[in-house]
Amino acid sequence: xxxxxxxxxxxxxxxxxxxxxxxxxxxxxxxxxxxxxxxxxxxxxxxxxxxxxxxxxxxxxxxxxxxxxxxxxxxxxxxxxxxxxxxxxxxxxxxxxxxxxxxxxxxxxxxxxxxxxxxxxxxxxxxxxxxxxxxxxxxxxxxxxxxxxxxxxxxxxxxxxxxxxxxxxxxxxxxxxxxxxxxxxxxxxxxxxxxxxxxxxxxxxxxxxxxxxxxxxxxxxxxxxxxxxxxxxxxxxxxxxxxxxxxxxxxxxxxxxxxxxxxxxxxxxxxxxxxxxxxxxxxxxxxxxxxxxxxxxxxxxxxxxxxxxxxxxxxxxxxxxxxxxxxxxxxxxxxxxxxxxxxxxxxxxxxxxxxxxxxxxxxxxxxxxxxxxxx
Amino acid sequence: xxxxxxxxxxxxxxxxxxxxxxxxxxxxxxxxxxxxxxxxxxxxxxxxxxxxxxxxxxxxxxxxxxxxxxxxxxxxxxxxxxxxxxxxxxxxxxxxxxxxxxxxxxxxxxxxxxxxxxxxxxxxxxxxxxxxxxxxxxxxxxxxxxxxxxxxxxxxxxxxxxxxxxxxxxxxxxxxxxxxxxxxxxxxxxxxxxxxxxxxxxxxxxxxxxxxxxxxxxxxxxxxxxxxxxxxxxxxxxxxxxxxxxxxxxxxxxxxxxxxxxxxxxxxxxxxxxxxxxxxxxxxxxxxxxxxxxxxxxxxxxxxxxxxxxxxxxxxxxxxxxxxxxxxxxxxxxxxxxxxxxxxxxxxxxxxxxxxxxxxxxxxxxxxxxxxxxxxxxxxxxxxxxxxxxxxxxxxxxxxxxxxxxxxxxxxxxxxxxxxxxxx
Ligand SMILES: Cc1ncc(C[n+]2csc(CCOP(=O)(O)OP(=O)(O)O)c2C)c(N)n1
Ligand code: SF4
Ligand SMILES: [Mg+2]
Numbered sequence: 017x018x019x020x021x022x023x024x025x026x027x028x029x030x031x032x033x034x035x036x037x038x039x040x041x042x043x044x045x046x047x048x049x050x051x052x053x054x055x056x057x058x059x060x061x062x063x064x065x066x067x068x069x070x071x072x073x074x075x076x077x078x079x080x081x082x083x084x085x086x087x088x089x090x091x092x093x094x095x096x097x098x099x100x101x102x103x104x105x106x107x108x109x110x111x112x113x114x115x116x117x118x119x120x121x122x123x124x125x126x127x128x129x130x131x132x133x134x135x136x137x138x139x140x141x142x143x144x145x146x147x148x149x150x151x152x153x154x155x156x157x158x159x160x161x162x163x164x165x166x167x168x169x170x171x172x173x174x175x176x177x178x179x180x181x182x183x184x185x186x187x188x189x190x191x192x193x194x195x196x197x198x199x200x201x202x203x204x205x206x207x208x209x210x211x212x213x214x215x216x217x218x219x220x221x222x223x224x225x226x227x228x229x230x231x232x233x234x235x236x237x238x239x240x241x242x243x244x245x246x247x248x249x250x251x252x253x254x255x256x257x258x259x260x261x262x263x264x265x266x267x268x269x270x271x272x273x274x275x276x277x278x279x280x281x282x283x284x285x286x287x288x289x290x291x292x293x294x295x296x297x298x299x300x301x302x303x304x305x306x307x308x309x310x311x312x313x314x315x316x317x318x319x320x321x322x323x324x325x326x327x328x329x330x331x332x333x334x335x336x337x338x339x340x341x342x343x344x345x346x347x348x349x350x351x352x353x354x355x356x357x358x359x360x361x362x363x364x365x366x367x368x369x370x371x372x373x374x375x376x377x378x379x380x381x382x383x384x385x386x387x388x389x390x391x
Numbered sequence: 392x393x394x395x396x397x398x399x400x401x402x403x404x405x406x407x408x409x410x411x412x413x414x415x416x417x418x419x420x421x422x423x424x425x426x427x428x429x430x431x432x433x434x435x436x437x438x439x440x441x442x443x444x445x446x447x448x449x450x451x452x453x454x455x456x457x458x459x460x461x462x463x464x465x466x467x468x469x470x471x472x473x474x475x476x477x478x479x480x481x482x483x484x485x486x487x488x489x490x491x492x493x494x495x496x497x498x499x500x501x502x503x504x505x506x507x508x509x510x511x512x513x514x515x516x517x518x519x520x521x522x523x524x525x526x527x528x529x530x531x532x533x534x535x536x537x538x539x540x541x542x543x544x545x546x547x548x549x550x551x552x553x554x555x556x557x558x559x560x561x562x563x564x565x566x567x568x569x570x571x572x573x574x575x576x577x578x579x580x581x582x583x584x585x586x587x588x589x590x591x592x593x594x595x596x597x598x599x600x601x602x603x604x605x606x607x608x609x610x611x612x613x614x615x616x617x618x619x620x621x622x623x624x625x626x627x628x629x630x631x632x633x634x635x636x637x638x639x640x641x642x643x644x645x646x647x648x649x650x651x652x653x654x655x656x657x658x659x660x661x662x663x664x665x666x667x668x669x670x671x672x673x674x675x676x677x678x679x680x681x682x683x684x685x686x687x688x689x690x691x692x693x694x695x696x697x698x699x700x701x702x703x704x705x706x707x708x709x710x711x712x713x714x715x716x717x718x719x720x721x722x723x724x725x726x727x728x729x730x731x732x733x734x735x736x737x738x739x740x741x742x743x744x745x746x747x748x749x750x751x752x753x754x755x756x757x758x759x760x761x762x763x764x765x766x767x768x769x770x771x772x773x774x775x776x777x778x779x780x781x782x783x784x785x786x787x788x789x790x791x792x793x794x795x796x797x798x799x800x801x802x803x804x805x806x807x808x809x810x811x812x813x814x815x
Contacts, residue, residue: 026640027675027684036635045470052692064631069469072497076462079455079494083466086453109455132692160711193687193713194671196678199636235433235451235467236475243445245454247438254446255454307712377714 024199030191031056033164033202034184035064038118040205041172044089047071047080049099052132053188054122057094065092074099078106078119085115086244088210088234090176094120097139098129104146107181109246111147111269114222114230116175116182116210118168123187123299125375134375135188137299140354143183144328151269154280155183155328158190159302161197167282167325169205174280176208178272179229185327187349189300189377213240221245221253222265228272273329281333282325291318292342293387296334298324298355301347301378308383319387330358345386347371349378396422396429397447404443408594410563410587411441411510417563418480418508421571432478435464437491439484439517440589441510458483458491461498461507468503478575479505485525486515488546492524495546495582499555502579502620508571509546509582510563512589513605520592527609531596543609546584551616556580559615563587564602573615579622586611644681646792653706654787657718657735659728660774662690662699666724668802669774670701673781676788676796677705685713689731698727705787718742720785722777724764726750743785745777767814772806779811 035057046061047069048054062068067089071077074095081091095103100121110117121143125134143155154174156167168184175182213219213231219240222230233242243253248262256262286309297305302323309321322337338344338359344367346356353370360368371378371386396419397403403412422432429449436442438457445452455463464481471477488495488509495507513530515521520533527543550558556579561570563585574581588594588602597605606613656673660666667688674684685704691697702715721736721744723729729736729750736744740756747764768776782788797803797811 024641025643025678025681026636027642027671027678027686028640032635032640047466060635064633064635066631067470072493075459076465076494076497079459079462080466080469082455083463083468084470086467087470089470105456106459109459113453113455133690189687189713193685194674195685195710195713196642196674196683199641202636235453236471236477237451238430241430241449242451243453245445245452246456247454253452255443303712304714310711379714379716380712381716 025196026199027194028161028197029056029194030158030161030164030186031060033161034120034168034191035060037165037168037205038092038172039064040207041169042090042176042207042209043092043118043172045069045084045091047077047084047091047093049074049077049095051096051099053124053135053192054094054096054120056192057120057122061092061094074102075106078103078110081117082106082110082113082115085110085117086235088232090116090118090172092118092120092172094122096122096124096132097126097142100139100142107153108147110181111151111153112246113244114179115244116179118171118175118182118184120184120186122191123185131375133188135190135300135349135377136374137187137301137349138351138354138374139185140327140350140358143185144358152273152329153181153183154178154273155185155326156282157298157325157327158184158186159284159298159323159325161195162201163325164190165202170280170282173208176210177229178276179210179232180273185299187300220251222249223251224268228268228275277329277331280326281331283331283333284323284325285337286321288318288320291320293318293345294320294322294338294341294343295345295347295383295387296322296324296338297347298327299348301349304378304380305347305383307380308387311380312384312387317387324355327355334359343367343369345369345371345383347378347383349373394423394428395419396432396449398449399447403447405440406591408590409440410512410585410589411444413563413587414441414482414508414510414585415444415447417566417568417571420566420568421575422478424568424572425575427478431476432480433467435460435467435479435481437481437483437487439486439510439515441482441484444482458487458489459494460487461491461494464505465494465498465501465503468505469501471504480575481505481507483507483509484516485509485511485513485523489524495550496553499550499580499582500553502556502622504579504622506574506577507582509584510587511584512587512593513543514589514592516589516592520589520596527605527611529608530593530605533592533596536596543611545611547582547614547616550582554618554620555582556618556620557615558582560584560586560611560613562602562606562613579620642675642678644679645795646680646789648680648682648707649789650705650787651707653704653708653710654720655715655718656703656781657715657721657732658701658703658774658777659721659723659725659732660699661725661727661770662696664699664725664770664774665772666699666728666774667701669778670703672775672796672800673703673778674705676782676792679792679796680788682707683710685710687713687715698731700728700731720745720781722774722781723747723750724773724777725770729753745780747773763814768810772810775802776811776814780815783815
């Protein structure tokens with residue numbers, strides 16, 4: 017066994033990988049307000065980002081980030097539910113302005129202040145419903161240390177390419193637990209850059225071509241007038257009530273994501289030939305699910321595993337994959353299966369099972385038990 | 392060069408006679424006097440009647456949320472390159488300055504290079520004339536027709552209190568462009584509170600009252616204050632370039648592993664007694680033998696008191712799940728740790744529990760070994776001693792790897808290895 021290990025094994029936590037990956041992918045400033053369990057990200061940021069700002073609260077955090085983004089600098093923050101709740105109106109603002117940024121949401125046990133030092137996966141519905149009007153934030157989720165690297169880079173890249181705030185969803189144990197990890201597995205990360213407007217013709221801040229993404233100019237411009245607006249606006253970025261042009265622009269915010277969904281669809285499907293049961297998981301519970309899968313397969317069971325990494329907008333692909341199984345088990349560390357309900361509605365069909373827990377990690381044995389049960 | 396800032400200064404989007412028009416016109420005049428071109432200026436506007444000005448402006452405009460414009464502008468001002476030549480101007484109302492008061496204090500405190508112009512019409516114009524924290528005694532509004540109990544917050548004084556580099560309160564009647572020039576010329580933060588009247592609600596609720604009279608009876612002084620402060624554009628730049636993936640994180644295999652399979656260890660101690668570092672040490676020692684390892688910490692929010700627990704897993708196979716529900720070994724060094732581990736101690740029947748001899752032996756079907764940890768190594772090193780004991784007595788890792796790992800641990804510079812080797 018041991019010969020497979022001797023590569024470049026490091027003892028490392030997820031926060032370190034996330035920070036390094038974000039900076040390599042093009043993040044330029046970290047704006048933060050401390051909150052457990054996101055503090056490791058804050059302290060690493062202090063050692064790594066080209067610029068760091070200690071904000072006095074989470075509303076300011078998001079506003080400062082948006083200010084930086086209007087200059088063409090990609091900002092990142094890390095928070096937990098109490099901070100995220102304060103950010104929501106400002107995230108709506110950044111989405112409407114089409115200014116890119118990454119918000120790392122490290123989940124902890126709620127409601128309210130809850131237990132700061134206990135992990136959870138309880139903020140899916142909040143993230144899904146963050147934007148007034150039913151719009152979505154591209155939301156990525158981390159399922160292991162490899163994802164800390166890859167999904168963080170994808171979050172930055174997606175924010176820059178699609179000009180939108182992106183949520184990187186994770187949880188306490190994912191970013192704080194130290195694990196041995198082979199550094200040679202880290203893929204190269206390319207720096208992303210905003211597509212900038214070129215030419216001398218009239219620039220309209222929200223005019224788009226086929227890709228539905230407006231080309232960017234910062235407010236430091238000397239040739240073109242640049243407008244960023246959070247109110248319903250026309251192509252020039254001027255506030256309108258509900259003119260057709262302005263509503264088209266608002267609708268485009270969804271169409272933009274729909275058009276590019278395939279480019280940021282990430283998941284892991286571990287399938288065998290004739291399995292009738294599949295486990296769907298993400299975030300920290302993906303760990304328990306992987307362990308359960310190995311144990312079940314060692315015992316001769318046929319089971320598949322889908323680890324969701326792009327959570328929102330909800331990929332249709334997941335429905336396509338799950339449709340062919342007789343039993344679907346969705347394991348997530350929250351009260352009643354938030355992702356399960358987002359996938360299947362308030363009353364999921366009976367073959368859609370949930371394995372849930374609060375206040376502790378879900379154990380592999382609980383998932384195994386559900387796989388083996390005849391319900 | 393066309394240096395109009397307003398597309399048409401006669402055609403502004405406000406009610407007839409609204410004080411906001413005067414602010415817009417005087418701002419244009421002031422910026423022109425200073426030689427700015429429209430694209431040299433970034434206007435950040437708040438939500439409120441005053442914020443509707445965007446469409447009339449030929450400069451860059453950023454229009455965000457109610458009360459947050461000052462914070463938004465702060466991000467721009469802080470991130471602007473030093474030589475950008477841009478001027479950041481915030482237009483905000485008394486309503487916005489009420490809901491976002493902290494942002495004003497913070498922007499002044501940081502001395503961000505920007506000018507905030509408060510359009511103080513002493514009420515929320517856009518939403519129907521409700522009172523703000525800037526509504527003075529005796530100034531009535533449609534929803535507070537007998538406003539007398541509390542006066543207005545003196546924002547200018549408040550800003551002085553946080554060290555604002557420049558503040559002034561002026562009357563928004565006539566030509567006040569020179570006053571604006573002075574504020575706009577400051578290298579750092581400046582704030583101008585322009586007292587003005589909303590004819591639609593202010594005049595209606597206070598028939599015959601003149602602005603001058605309101606200012607006089609409010610107790611608010613028209614005055615200014617200047618403080619010498621330096622502007623450090625680079626204040627936020629840490630400028631780090633070095634990868635976080637340092638060699639120090641790497642633990643190369645130097646020894647042969649002793650165990651086969653997986654071993655789970657729970658360490659239970661008290662905050663500040665080295666439990667987390669002992670757990671990390673154990674995991675790294677395992678990695679010296681080419682094993683996989685994980686370490687998960689658990690503690691209350693107050694890091695200095697209460698329990699401090701850690702779960703370590705070491706294995707010859709990749710570890711997917713870092714939780715550890717049924718530890719093979721529990722190293723309990725304090726009462727806090729014992730209480731934390733108690734549910735698992737009660738449930739377990741196959742664990743080996745190394746328990747500090749000062750603690751009462753709990754009821755369990757598992758094997759409990761009472762041993763001197765605290766008394767031999769002291770409270771701060773008891774957890775480390777328990778790790779030494781575990782490795783020595785149960786042979787899960789080689790002694791050679793243990794001694795090598797310790798010699799590289801920073802504790803070895805403070806505590807002689809004999810503290811541990813002599814006591815196991
Ligand atoms: C968070 C939030 N709360 C409330 C409102 C509703 N609102 C819009 S403008 C406004 C008050 C505007 O007053 P002021 O800032 O003094 O500007 P004025 O209209 O007097 O120029 C309020 C309360 C809002 N847009 N956002
Ligand atoms: S309602 Fe008042 S503040 Fe608003 S535009 Fe009319 S006069 Fe001006
Ligand atoms: Mg007002």
